[in-house]
Each structure stands twice: as C-alpha cells, then as structure tokens.
Amino acid sequence: PAPRPGAPRTAAPAPADRLADGVHAISLGRKNVEVLVGKGLLDDIATGTEPELEQALLTAWLRCKMALEPTGALTLAAFLTGKLPAADRMGLVLSGGNADVALVARLLQGSRSRTS
Numbered sequence: 001p002a003p004r005p006g007a008p009r010t011a012a013p014a015p016a017d018r019l020a021d022g023v024h025a026i027s028l029g030r031k032n033v034e035v036l037v038g039k040g041l042l043d044d045i046a047t048g049t050e051p052e053l054e055q056a057l058l059t060a061w062l063r064c065k066m067a068l069e070p071t072g073a074l075t076l077a078a079f080l081t082g083k084l085p086a087a088d089r090m091g092l093v094l095s096g097g098n099a100d101v102a103l104v105a106r107l108l109q110g111s112r113s114r115t116s
Contacts, residue, residue, distance in 0.1 A: 022071030069096030
C-alpha cells in the first residue's frame, strides 16, 4: 500500500561521496513531520543534482566570494536552477565554511579546466 501523505518515509542511504553530506538523513522522524507538515511550515521540497550543487558552490566561491560548505549552498543551487517559486523578494539562507579542502581543490581545478 502507498504511504499516506505526511507520513514518515525511509529512503535508501545516500552514497558516502555525495557533496551535501550534511543532509544525508535517510528518514524524517514522526515529530519532524508533525511540525513541518502539521503546522503548515513546509510548502514544498526542491531536489537537485550533484552538478547543480557543484555549480552553486563555484558561483558562491568565485563570484560571490563566500566560503560555503556544500550543504549550506543547497538553497543557492535551487535558486540558480529556477526551482524556487517566483517572488518579488526572496531571502536565501547560505551557511558554513566546513568544506573539505580536497573537495574545494577538486571543484576549483575542474572549473579551471572547463574554462581554459
């Protein structure tokens, strides 16, 4: 049977090499669902791809000069790809500086090779 709307669901564990390791939860607990859905605090969920997140990180680092960690750039990725609803005014929460140095080097090197 299909799960009922708003019911907690469990997902398959994400691979360990994903960029946004801060959101690797495989399920939302019942209390989270009660608060987010039951109190009307959640309108929608935007999903994205690793390449979209990579591009958001590069935009933050190179164009905005913001040292974001991958999980902290998820809202920027959603914004840059047009996955957020249109609004006259919008605020994005961008956070963190806890990016793995090897990851930063790999993404920056990849961006240099694509622009050369």
